[in-house]
Every structure is written in C-alpha cells, then in structure tokens.
Amino acid sequence: MDSILLKTPLTFIGFLLITFLIIYFLWPEALLRFGRWAFPKIIGVQVRYAEHNGYRFCYYSRGKPGLQPSILMLHGYGFDKDSWLININFLPKNIHVVCLDMPGHGETTCLPGENYTTFDQVKRIHQFVECTGLNRKPFHLVGISMGGMVAGVYTAHYPSEVCCLSLLCPTGLNYPKDSDIMKRVKKNRKNHDVSLVPSNIQEGIEMFRLGLYYSCMAPKQLLKGFFVDWLPDNNFFRKCYLDIFSDESLYSLQDNMSKIRVPTQVIWGKDDKMLDVSGAEVLAKGIPHAQIHLLEKCGHFQPVDSPLKTSQLLVDFHTSYTKN
Ligand SMILES: *[C@@H]1O[C@H](CO)[C@@H](O)[C@H](O)[C@H]1NC(C)=O
Ligand SMILES: *[C@@H]1O[C@H](CO)[C@@H](O)[C@H](O)[C@H]1NC(C)=O
Secondary structure, eight states, X not given: OHHHHHHHHHHHHHHXXXXXXXXXXXXXXXXXXXXXXXXXXXXTOEEEEEEETTEEEEEEEESOOOXXXXXXEEOOTTOOGGGGHHHHHHSOTTSOEEEEOOTTSTTSOOOTTOOOSHHHHHHHHHHHHHHHTGGGSOEEEEEETHHHHHHHHHHXXXXXXXXXXXXXXOSSSOOSSOOHHHHHHHHHHTTTOOTTSOOSHHHHHHHHHHTOSSGGGSOHHHHHHHHHHHGGGHHHXXXXXXXXXXXXXXXXXXXXXXXXOSOEEXXXXXXXXXXXXXXXHHHHHHSTTOEEEEETTOOSOHHHHSHHHHHHHHHHHHHHHOOO
16 A cells, blocks of 8 residues: 555656656757746736737736836847846835836737837837836836847936836947957948847857856756747847947947936946946946946846846845835
C-alpha cells in the first residue's frame, strides 16, 4: 500500500519533469509563451486595450488611479510590456502602474507605412494618454533605452502632464564615448544598412547577450524561444531601427533635454555595452538637478541585470517627489 502511494506521486513528478525538459529543448517558445501568460496573472497585472481612431494600444495595468500619481512605463526597442514584469512585482500594490506596448511593438497596432521617429512615437503615446484619461493628473513617466528617449522628449513637449521622470540608459544622446555597437550603428545608418537587426536566431542571441552583464540570466533555450516569435516581425523592426537612428531622432533627447524641468532621475549600468554610461554625464549637465545613479555590475537591460536595485530607485524617487 505504502509503496504504491509513494510511487504514484514520484511517477507523476517524473512525468512532469520529463515533459518540461522535452518542451524546454524542443519547443522553448511554448514555454516562454506560457510564462508570459501566467506571470502577469500571478502578480495581479491585467491586459487592457484602448482604441484611438482604429489604432489599438495594448497595455498592462495594475491598481487604480488614486492619491499617488500613476506610473507609465515605456519599454525599449524590440521588447514589449513584459520587460517590466519583474519590476512591477517589486512596486507597492497601491500605486497605479501602466506598461504600454510601444507603437508597432507587442500587441499594439503595427501599421504598414507608420513612422517611428521620436516625435512620431511621442504623438502616439500622447493619443494613448488622452484616450485612457491618464493625464487627468500628472503622472510619473519611466522609459528605458528607446522608451527613455521617447519619455524625455514627451516630457519636453507635454510638461504639464508629467510630475517626474525616470530615464534608464536612454537613446537619443551624443555619447561622449560611443560603445562598439553604437559606432557600428552610426557607420551603417548613413547607408540605411540594417545588418545590425538580427535576421536569425544566432544573431539574436548574440545581440541580446550584449545587453546583459549576467548573460547566464538569459539561458540559450529561452532566447531561442524569444527570437522564434521575434523574427517574423523583422520588417517592422528594421523600419523602427532606421527611424530611431534617423537624422531626426539620433540626438532628439539631447536637443530637447533643456526643456525638461520636472524632477528627473537617471539610472545607468556601468557595464552597459550598448549605450555607454558616459551618456549619464550629458543628462546631468542638460537637466537641472537631475539625480544620477550608476549601477555596478549592470548592463543595458537593467530590469534583468538589477531588478531589485532599479525597482528600489524608482519607488524611492516616486515617493520622494509625489508626496502631495
Ligand atoms: C512617414 O514618413 C514619410 C517620409 O517622411 C512620409 O512620406 C509618410 O507620409 C509618413 N507616414 C505617416 C503615416 O506619417
Ligand atoms: C526636439 O528635437 C528634435 C530633433 O532634434 C527637433 O527637431 C525638435 O524641434 C525638438 N523639439 C522641440 C519641441 O524643440
């Protein structure tokens, strides 16, 4: 009797483990999709949609607008609203948090013929903010990389809508020191060369790992799964890449930063191999009283390399500037 009881659960666990390993090695994208479906539910995040003239925005939302300002989070190029899931998990539950799929990314509409320069993206984000009523009260705007550039220029254009701004290693600056990858971007962009946009899984994995200090945080199988779902949208990613490094956008944050007057914090990983940490000096000089935080052992994908530290900095900044 005892031995049967003991054996059955063990067999069952063994069966689960083997199934997991088979999926992990043969069908990693399914595992990733399952994680992306389940994790938001576990941490109490809801998927929402908003429409503006037939254009659909998709976003995560947790909590309701309340006394504390809402937080709007803008992800980086090639990612989607999932980028922030780890951070949301560390944010207090009473704060209303919104993570948007940036124009063309994730489940937000991707229109053929749409442009993705900084200002085109700012205009789209503003439509989103208007149609969801997020700007009924000034909100805390957070952006990383491409999303940081858009967040900064947004604040310069709509200063009354933003109460404070967090810029995580943003694009859009003339970095005193260019990373190797930025040197290649600058060389290629003149010829509209998109060879830096991954066109197969191997290139994707190499590019992704460049963003991390702890590359073991992104196991190869999961990255494979990530790029299986990423590569079909390659035409969009090429267009978006060309637009964010176009003449109009390349230094758009730098050109607009003097108009940013709200309290601003800048967070940058010292081991950022995509956008050199020297960009933080540019923002320190250009934005009055900006708080600068440089993170040790942290690359470009801060939410993966330093999830706790970045969340802590965001929360401390939020509470210190939004008390009343
Ligand atoms: C995108 O930019 C091109 C070139 O500047 C322009 O001709 C086109 O009308 C723009 N498309 C949209 C949807 O704004
Ligand atoms: C922001 O920067 C862009 C790109 O340099 C520039 O064309 C634009 O005029 C600036 N926007 C404002 C409102 O100054």
